[in-house]
Amino acid sequence: MGIYKVTSPREVLDVEPGGTLEHDFTAEEEADLVAAGRLEILPSEYRNIGGREVYGAQPGETFKAALTVPQAQLLVDGGHVELASSDSKSLDKMNLAELRAYAEQIGVQADTLAALAKPGTSKKDVRKAIDEALTA
Amino acid sequence: MGKYVLRDAYVLINGVNLSDHVSKVELDPKWTTEDGTTMGAQGTSPLAALRDEQVKVTFKNDHAAASVDQTMWPIYIGGTAVSIEIRPTSSARSTTNPAWTGSALLTDYTGLGGEVGKVSEVDATFDVDGVLTRQTS
Numbered sequence: 059m060g061i062y063k064v065t066s067p068r069e070v071l072d073v074e075p076g077g078t079l080e081h082d083f084t085a086e087e088e089a090d091l092v093a094a095g096r097l098e099i100l101p102s103e104y105r106n107i108g109g110r111e112v113y114g115a116q117p118g119e120t121f122k123a124a125l126t127v128p129q130a131q132l133l134v135d136g137g138h139v140e141l142a143s144s145d146s147k148s149l150d151k152m153n154l155a156e157l158r159a160y161a162e163q164i165g166v167q168a169d170t171l172a173a174l175a176k177p178g179t180s181k182k183d184v185r186k187a188i189d190e191a192l193t194a
Numbered sequence: 195m196g197k198y199v200l201r202d203a204y205v206l207i208n209g210v211n212l213s214d215h216v217s218k219v220e221l222d223p224k225w226t227t228e229d230g231t232t233m234g235a236q237g238t239s240p241l242a243a244l245r246d247e248q249v250k251v252t253f254k255n256d257h258a259a260a261s262v263d264q265t266m267w268p269i270y271i272g273g274t275a276v277s278i279e280i281r282p283t284s285s286a287r288s289t290t291n292p293a294w295t296g297s298a299l300l301t302d303y304t305g306l307g308g309e310v311g312k313v314s315e316v317d318a319t320f321d322v323d324g325v326l327t328r329q330t331s
Contacts, residue, residue, distance in 0.1 A: 085274070107260075108210075108259065108260030109258075109259065109260050109261070110210060110211050110212070110214070110260060110261075111210075111211035112209050112210050112211070113209040123209065125209075128272055128274045129208060129209075129276065129277070131268075131272075132208055132268050132269055132272055132276065133208065133209065133210070135264075135268040136210065136260060136264050136265040136268055136269075137259045137260040137264055138210055138260050138265070
């Protein structure tokens with residue numbers, strides 16, 4: 059999931075100019091949008107999971123870099139990095155303490171969260187489902 | 195810094211430090227030329243046209259996770275330019291430790307090679323997309 063700033067005078071995927079957009083573009087889509095001046099790649103945080111220095115980060119450390127889709131994919135394919143996003147942990151993998159803490163963080167009852175915690179549901183999807191329910 | 199023996203060259207490929215497996219590194223910057231020779235000249239008159247630059251690296255091969263082959267093969271297969279940085283030593287960039295940086299396409303990669311009883315080495319040639327930049331900070 060890339061993070062981008064909308065740099066064109068027109069919206070990109072309903073995000074206003076100057077706004078931040080998170081989206082999974084293909085390499086070609088990203089390259090076209092960046093070359094057209096519509097998007098700027100913003101730094102994402104990665105964790106060095108390999109055995110050698112990557113972008114100045116030693117194994118186990120995290121670093122921020124504005125990588126293109128192909129650049130990031132090459133590092134993942136080479137076994138060097140993973141995204142360090144805290145949203146990467148799905149709810150069904152959380153223990154009770156983590157579930158309660160996350161429920162408190164987003165302002166819902168823990169049992170509501172548990173009901174949404176289908177296997178593989180990401181924290182991002184849960185937050186989106188809650189937002190949609192609240193605005194319906 | 196005076197004359198020196200190359201022992202600690204720093205080689206970064208797509209942000210990955212592969213220096214500890216590099217046995218040889220070579221910058222190969224050159225100009226293509228056009229012939230500006232005209233009548234009356236006693237010799238040719240080359241005119242500088244475009245910079246045509248390559249970076250060549252020889253690695254001691256290694257198929258371990260996150261090592262030479264697992265880093266370089268996806269880059270070769272991907273067919274897209276990656277960032278490269280070469281320095282004389284692993285120290286920070288400075289006027290006496292310049293960095294040549296650029297974006298380059300891996301056009302030649304041996305993958306596997308060597309003679310019986312010898313250390314396996316692989317050669318990689320990067321064609322620079324645009325030009326290399328020499329940076330001292």
